[in-house]
Amino acid sequence: MNFTRWSARFPGTQRRAAARTEHAAAQAKRGEGSVPAARGGRADPGTERSAPAADGRPADPTVCGTGSGSGTTPAVAPVPRTGVVATVPTPDELSVREVLGRLPALVALVHGPEHRVAYVNDAYTAGFGARTPGAPAHEALPELGELGLLPLLDQVQRSGRPRTAKNRTTPGGTSSYTVTCTPVEFPRSAPGRGPDPDPDHTGILIHLADVTDHAEAVERLRASERRQREAAVTLQRSLLPQELEQPDDLRVAATYQPGGTEAAVGGDWYDVITLGAGRTALVIGDVMGRGVRAAAVMGQLRTAVRAYARLDLPPHEVLQLLDGLAAEIDASQIATCVYAVHDPNEGLLAYASAGHLPILVRDEDGTVRRAADPTGPPLGTGGWLHTSGTIALGPGSTAVLYTDGLVERRGEDIDEGVAALERALSGAQGTPAVICDRLMRALGVDADHDDDVAVMVLQQPARTGADAELFHNAALDLLGGIEAAPRARAFAQGVLASWRFPVELCDLGVLAASELVANSLQHGTPPMRLRLRRTDRRLIIEVTDGDDHLPRRRRAEPADETGRGISIVATIASSWGCRRTPGGGKAVWCEFALPEK
Secondary structure, eight states: OBOOTTSOBOTTHHHHHHHHHHHHHHHHHHTOOSOOGGGTOOOOGGGGSOOOOTTSSOSSOOOSSSSOOSOOOOOOOOOOTTOOOOOOOOGGGSBHHHHHHTOSSEEEEEETTTTEEEEEOHHHHHHHOOOOTTSBHHHHOHHHHHTTOHHHHHHHHHHOOOEEEEEEEOTTSSOEEEEEEEEEEOOOOOTTSOOOSOOOOEEEEEEEEEOHHHHHHHHHHHHHHHHHHHHHHHHHHHHSOSSOOOOSSOEEEEEEEOOOTTSOOOEEEEEEEEEETTEEEEEEEEESOOHHHHHHHHHHHHHHHHHHHTTTOOHHHHHHHHHHHHHHHOTTOOEEEEEEEEETTTTEEEEEEESOOOOEEEOTTSOEEEOOOOEEOOBTOOSOOOOOEEEEOOTTEEEEEEOGGGTOOTTSOHHHHHHHHHHHHHTOOSOHHHHHHHHHHHTTOOTTOSSOEEEEEEEEOOOOTTTGGGOEEEEEEOOSSTTHHHHHHHHHHHHHHHTTOOHHHHHHHHHHHHHHHHHHHHHOOSSOEEEEEEOSSEEEEEEEESOOOOOOOOOOOTTOSSSOHHHHHHHHSSEEEEEEOTTSOEEEEEEEEOOOO
């Protein structure tokens, strides 16, 4: 490579050229000539170079500027008939300016600590205009400052190592470049030819590749991904309950946090379903997928859960039905879920889990308990019989249901995350909404979190004073035969009067209790019990017996002497229902809404 004083010398070139010169001199000293023609060799490239000029500079001068240079590539002579191959040009014999000038990329060469301009090629001139040789880069190459490259030049100058900056965009946003800055050395004066006028031989070769089209394509792709994510988030939020049902005996709050902008939306979901007779179903789940498809599957599962919950089945039977449906919706989608039912009369939370994380319960004294097994495989796997378990939820207790995004971290065991949640819950105080926020902050969930998070918090309040007067329970065991009916009516009359209900409501309550007791005496089996319960919003009447045959409302013919009891109850009450009870038997109930004060 014929380098002039202002041409860049790539590392190693000078050493290779010197080695060839020394080799040629050694051959001449030994009397050896060039490679014989009979051996098909080629002449030593070093013997074909032009002699240096009188001022000590190479014969192929290169002047700092913007043209393609005047260097000439040596021609290859035709092969003689004797078979002797003429001299083949080597990279050392090519003009650097000619090579750089033909590059489509933008190339600039600077030298010295002030990064003075030594050369720019035609592409650089076409892109940014002609540049003044010898001026510092911050003056002659203002575009480098706009791209934020001047500090990069200083780093390369100090370290002597190349650096690359990707996708640097001009202030107007019209062009983007990937820039590589490579340290180079300028040639020194030959020994004995006088002092070197410029003792600083270091420089930097700046290579700018125009990646505007690539950057625009990337931005279009990101915009498309943002639109898809926004659509998935909108779908996800629309499928979640817009307002949670608030049971009489529980305080409930839930929150959903989608993953950060770089994470696709998942299928986390939750719901609160009022079952009647003071009982409440709570469900939380996670579809193992991302995007609109996961959100759509989540919406179908949530709708199915609400339908199955209306059957008032035990938790494990609801999951059994849901498992079959999940496989039909999409066999490739796996979902976890926990379904729980709160019964204020028992002070228990009955639950069943399909591969989901354990429910946590914090007692009034701050002790945190995990809901133990049973836990079955995720929904959609099939071939598994789920079972139900129970955990106490007394007055002053707080329970937390959550998805794995709250406790799962890369590189950590998920049990460590659950333990961290237990510690955070043990000190969390306040309303369910406040506890939701505190748990999210304690576990480090923010807008840039890499996974969806759903959290549901429910509290069983410890009522005292005037508030406690609005909640009462009364029960009567129905012993004997038909004489139990008048005892039940008298009991209901006395209790409702003591609760200071209006006369009309007392009469309706006594009538409903009488019909439910009569139905149980006629069609049920012992043990039988009448339970009256009042909350701040409703009166609940419930009769249980040992027979598991569920009654249904039917149209009685004029000549029928029976079959009208359930129809009467359904007509006078706000709602009614029936369910099978654990261990066998059934419960039939009805509710009356209390007048607003």
